[in-house]
Amino acid sequence: xxxxxxxxxxxxxxGKILLRDINAVFEGGRVYGITGKxxxxxxxxxxxxxxxxxxxxxxxxxxxxxxxKSESDIGLLIDDVSFYPEFSGFKNLMLLAGIRNKIDKxxxxxxxxxxxxxxxxxxxxxxxxxxxxxxxxxxxxxxEQPDFLFLDEPTNSIDETGVDLFxxxxxxxxxxxxxxxxxxxxxxxxxxxxxxVYLMHDNTLTKAGENNID
Amino acid sequence: MIRVRSWKNILKxxxxxxxxxxxxxxxxxxxxxxxxxxxxxxxxxxxxxEVTYGDTKTIVYAMENLTFVFLFIILxxxxxxxxxxxxxxxxxxxxRNRGRWFISESLKLVCSAFIYDLLYCVVILIxxxxxxxxxxxxxxxxxxxxxxxxxAALMIIMTLLVNIFTLNVGTTFAFIIACLIILVLCICxxxxxxxxxxxxxxxxxxxxxxxxxxxxxxxxxxDYIIVAIICIIGYRVMEEKDI
Numbered sequence: 477x478x479x480x481x482x483x484x485x486x487x488x489x490x491g492k493i494l495l496r497d498i499n500a501v502f503e504g505g506r507v508y509g510i511t512g513k514x515x516x517x518x519x520x521x522x523x524x525x526x527x528x529x530x531x532x533x534x535x536x537x538x539x540x541x542x543x544x545k546s547e548s549d550i551g552l553l554i555d556d557v558s559f560y561p562e563f564s565g566f567k568n569l570m571l572l573a574g575i576r577n578k579i580d581k582x583x584x585x586x587x588x589x590x591x592x593x594x595x596x597x598x599x600x601x602x603x604x605x606x607x608x609x610x611x612x613x614x615x616x617x618x619x620e621q622p623d624f625l626f627l628d629e630p631t632n633s634i635d636e637t638g639v640d641l642f643x644x645x646x647x648x649x650x651x652x653x654x655x656x657x658x659x660x661x662x663x664x665x666x667x668x669x670x671x672x673v674y675l676m677h678d679n680t681l682t683k684a685g686e687n688n689i690d
Numbered sequence: 691m692i693r694v695r696s697w698k699n700i701l702k703x704x705x706x707x708x709x710x711x712x713x714x715x716x717x718x719x720x721x722x723x724x725x726x727x728x729x730x731x732x733x734x735x736x737x738x739x740e741v742t743y744g745d746t747k748t749i750v751y752a753m754e755n756l757t758f759v760f761l762f763i764i765l766x767x768x769x770x771x772x773x774x775x776x777x778x779x780x781x782x783x784x785x786r787n788r789g790r791w792f793i794s795e796s797l798k799l800v801c802s803a804f805i806y807d808l809l810y811c812v813v814i815l816i817x818x819x820x821x822x823x824x825x826x827x828x829x830x831x832x833x834x835x836x837x838x839x840x841x842a843a844l845m846i847i848m849t850l851l852v853n854i855f856t857l858n859v860g861t862t863f864a865f866i867i868a869c870l871i872i873l874v875l876c877i878c879x880x881x882x883x884x885x886x887x888x889x890x891x892x893x894x895x896x897x898x899x900x901x902x903x904x905x906x907x908x909x910x911x912x913d914y915i916i917v918a919i920i921c922i923i924g925y926r927v928m929e930e931k932d933i
Contacts, residue, residue: 568777575784
């Protein structure tokens, strides 16, 4: 079983505390919800956990290994849709797939189909609607069948049909054994999807309980 | 997909050939049939000028002959850091050790600079042989190597600096800062007015004692040490950069 252990994480930037003593253990096969107000530190937490931001102190262990030494695949969806505008969605995903070289063209096409995008569509990325961009970001997050999946405000720009599809994908990923973390301020996302809920407040993370956010 | 980007890089490198021809065309046309110097000296005249420090004549790279260097910097100035501009989050969740990644990208840049520079120098050399109409002399090899190595070092230093500064201040300011650094080094060397200070000047490598040109091998080595230092700085910057 995959496991993500977070202990004593602190992060500050220019004297401002962004994360304060974060401790948690996340296990594979479960979906964890992280909720909290805007600016509470949810995105920073995800960036620190995925190694995009350095933490000042503490440890983040992926299956017992430090993130820099870990070979685990990490899937991330954040509010950043800056793909190469001059390429199609498929080409953008192929570029990312080429970094770790663990999947091929067929896997990329399958991921696009799972999120409801046509892999043969030659539309350039800059012509994509916001919803299509969000689906493409989700496709890049799941295409390598990651052991750890981080989804930050995933349903922000997706329509109702897209939200249902997204719920289904998250459940499938958890059933596969992945550790799934979802940050959202949308109560329905948290209530419908998560097994355990954490609250991010004043840059600290506290366990809110077993899926009972009102 | 990756092949598409490789082709773009190959085209950028091959641009050295038309660049060599276009920016020097007036020199070729005006010199045809009227050059009375050996191949080595004529070849050098496309890159360097002569400055006298006391009794010593030092040959320095002339800014007006460095268009090809600046074009390389423009072509490759954000080759490494463009990944920070597009898809940074999704790119770097797949690359855990960003420092090591920066070093490998820097090595690719070094290779590109060497090939681009070699193409440029070879085109100039061929034209020099044609225009002077003379036999290739023995000193040509060392002249060629010196010019080739120094130009490549200059391109690599500037391009790496632009890439690193781009992370914090954007490409335009990064280019200006990199130029200013080279300029400051040149001014330091000129103000010091002695042989040793020439090492500060990345554009100065040769002493001309009229009969023979002495190359400052140590100076070239110094440039490549700077390249290594910049790579280490880049490694640290990338490691500590928050995305």
